[in-house]
Every structure is written in structure tokens, then in C-alpha cells.
Amino acid sequence: MTTNKDTDITPTPRTDEQIWTTEFHHKLCDVVDMDFARQLERELTKKTNEVARLREELDRLKRGCQGSCYACEPVGEMNLKLEAEVARLREIVEQYRVWATSENPTQMELDDLKQKYDELN
Numbered sequence: 001m002t003t004n005k006d007t008d009i010t011p012t013p014r015t016d017e018q019i020w021t022t023e024f025h026h027k028l029c030d031v032v033d034m035d036f037a038r039q040l041e042r043e044l045t046k047k048t049n050e051v052a053r054l055r056e057e058l059d060r061l062k063r064g065c066q067g068s069c070y071a072c073e074p075v076g077e078m079n080l081k082l083e084a085e086v087a088r089l090r091e092i093v094e095q096y097r098v099w100a101t102s103e104n105p106t107q108m109e110l111d112d113l114k115q116k117y118d119e120l121n
Contacts (some may be wrong), residue, residue: 015040092116 022042063079090114099105099113 089120092120 009028015032015036018034018036019030021030095116099109102109
């Protein structure tokens, strides 16, 4: 298999050595063993999760939400607390938007929103 520059597909030597051809509905089809396919999918999922975790960690370092050295750690901790507070406030604002656009808010929704408003003051 060669690299396709249009779709950025890389060679797949592990799959290529597992392929066998069969006839299906009068057409030749390349297939691989199901256990092998599942193993590749598990490996891909593991790598995809690792990439997502590393991207999140990199993002946190870029935004200063995590200290990258001993001297930066207190600043990083403070930024983490501030980030959590911003997330909490965004949730309250979003709940207010939902309440403000609903036609008949329940008393429980009003009480909950009032309690969160009181916590802010």
C-alpha cells in the first residue's frame, strides 16, 4: 500500500500482512480477522485517549492553569481555583438564561436560582 497524499493515509504493514481475499456477492473483498481488527481498534482508542489527555495538559500549561515548575506551582494552583470558580459562575449564568427564557418557571427553579444568587453576594 502506498501513501495517498490526498487523504493522508499512511502505509499499514501490520494490516497488510493480515489481509486475505475472499469472494463476496461475486466480488473480491480484502478482509482481516475480527480479533485482529478489534485489537487494532483497542490500540487506536488507547492512543486517541492519550492524545486527548496530552492536548488537555498542554492547553492547561499554555493557559497557566497548571504550574510547569516548582516556582510556578502556587500560581498554577491559584489559576486552577479561578478556573473552577469561572466554570461555576458560567453554570449559574446558563441556568439563569434557561430560567429567563422559560415561560413558566417552577417555584423550585426560582428558589434554586435565588440561593445561587445569594451565594454570590
